[in-house]
Amino acid sequence: MRGWQVHSYGGIEELQLAENAKIPTISNANEVLVKVQTAGVNPIDVAMLRGYGAPILKLARNATTDIEFPLTFGREFTGVVVQKGMGVSDRLKTGQTVWGVVPLQKQGSHAEYVVVSESTVTELPQELNSVEGSAVLYAESSLRDKRVLILGASGSVGSLAAQILKAEHAIVIGSCSSDAMPMVQTLGVDHIIDYTDESSSNAFSQCGPYDLILDCAGQGQDGALKYGWQFKEFVTFSAPLLRNVDEHGLIFGMAKNVADLATANIKTLSTKQACVKWAYFVPSLRGIEYLKCLVERKKLLPKIDSVYGFDEAPEAYKKVKEGHLRGKVVIDFHK
Numbered sequence: 581m582r583g584w585q586v587h588s589y590g591g592i593e594e595l596q597l598a599e600n601a602k603i604p605t606i607s608n609a610n611e612v613l614v615k616v617q618t619a620g621v622n623p624i625d626v627a628m629l630r631g632y633g634a635p636i637l638k639l640a641r642n643a644t645t646d647i648e649f650p651l652t653f654g655r656e657f658t659g660v661v662v663q664k665g666m667g668v669s670d671r672l673k674t675g676q677t678v679w680g681v682v683p684l685q686k687q688g689s690h691a692e693y694v695v696v697s698e699s700t701v702t703e704l705p706q707e708l709n710s711v712e713g714s715a716v717l718y719a720e721s722s723l724r725d726k727r728v729l730i731l732g733a734s735g736s737v738g739s740l741a742a743q744i745l746k747a748e749h750a751i752v753i754g755s756c757s758s759d760a761m762p763m764v765q766t767l768g769v770d771h772i773i774d775y776t777d778e779s780s781s782n783a784f785s786q787c788g789p790y791d792l793i794l795d796c797a798g799q800g801q802d803g804a805l806k807y808g809w810q811f812k813e814f815v816t817f818s819a820p821l822l823r824n825v826d827e828h829g830l831i832f833g834m835a836k837n838v839a840d841l842a843t844a845n846i847k848t849l850s851t852k853q854a855c856v857k858w859a860y861f862v863p864s865l866r867g868i869e870y871l872k873c874l875v876e877r878k879k880l881l882p883k884i885d886s887v888y889g890f891d892e893a894p895e896a897y898k899k900v901k902e903g904h905l906r907g908k909v910v911i912d913f914h915k
């Protein structure tokens with residue numbers, strides 16, 4: 581099969597197109613082999629390319645294999661089931677079009693075939709085409725009337741979070757830069773703040789206090805105290821968990837993680853009676869079914885920033901690396 585692989589960590593030039601890569605094989609009874617049609621490109625792919633999280637992921641991989649390279653990235657996909665393990669339920673059928681996610685420690689979907697556990701795959705909702713189906717699952721969440729500020733409402737995670745929160749009847753305030761405001765408007769948020777406009781800096785405080793601030797803009801836990809906003813919970817998708825282990829090794833890195841999270845919470849609890857949490861992508865069938873339900877009820881429509889052909893994968897990585905995205909970057913294998 582054809583697949584994008586890396587043989588060492590580094591920049592986008594490390595991505596190599598293998599023309600005769602080995603088709604992955606099912607090794608557990610609960611796995612399926614999927615022929616990929618589209619695959620999302622996420623900031624985590626660009627980060628893993630430069631070695632982000634390598635020590636912990638290598639440990640996780642060694643549970644099944646001791647080979648680190650070549651690695652294939654790509655965490656979400658749509659495709660067709662071509663083979664089922666003996667233990668896979670009738671819920672999934674050969675020939676069925678599905679969408680799914682791949683855990684970080686597994687070989688990814690930027691290749692023509694991927695093997696995944698049945699618990700991370702379901703039938704693709706009919707409401708989505710295959711490009712849209714690769715733009716939802718690598719982001720997920722009684723929120724009625726809760727006041728939520730989304731930092732980075734224009735990005736891949738933020739634009740989905742805004743729609744999920746609105747479906748849950750939350751009051752949503754989204755921040756983005758000025759050129760993204762029309763797109764964020766279409767998400768149905770209640771109020772938009774242009775974070776690049778200095779005159780709107782008061783608006784963040786005026787729209788609060790917030791039940792929840794969701795950091796989808798790479799602010800990290802320091803964002804909780806930086807601006808003096810009032811909130812009960814600050815949840816960041818940019819936690820230092822893997823970076824601490826990369827920089828300090830497994831034991832000291834994990835100790836630093838405990839210390840970092842404790843320090844952030846001591847500060848916010850003492851000044852705001854509020855807490856800071858780290859959010860992580862965890863593949864789950866319940867989460868996928870929940871998102872499928874929102875798509876079927878037309879409460880969730882993925883925003884697509886751009887679509888690249890399979891041979892253009894390095895361009896797609898470059899686009900994600902450059903940032904300022906307006907939704908998801910997707911690789912379409914048939915483009």
Ligand SMILES: NC(=O)c1ccc[n+]([C@@H]2O[C@H](COP(=O)([O-])OP(=O)(O)OC[C@H]3O[C@@H](n4cnc5c(N)ncnc54)[C@H](OP(=O)(O)O)[C@@H]3O)[C@@H](O)[C@H]2O)c1
Pocket residue numbers: 622623624718719731732733734735736737738755756757760775795796797798817818819859860861862903904905906907
């Ligand atoms: N922990 C996990 O498992 C997990 C899972 C998915 C994503 N993530 C992380 O979550 C973050 C968002 O991911 P993503 O895929 O949504 O990235 P993305 O598509 O690049 O979106 C980030 C968005 O934030 C905007 N932005 C940047 N600085 C901002 C600021 N100060 N205030 C408001 N908006 C700002 C950017 O647009 P402009 O710069 O043009 O304003 C962009 O639209 C990334 O840091 C990613 O690594 C973590």
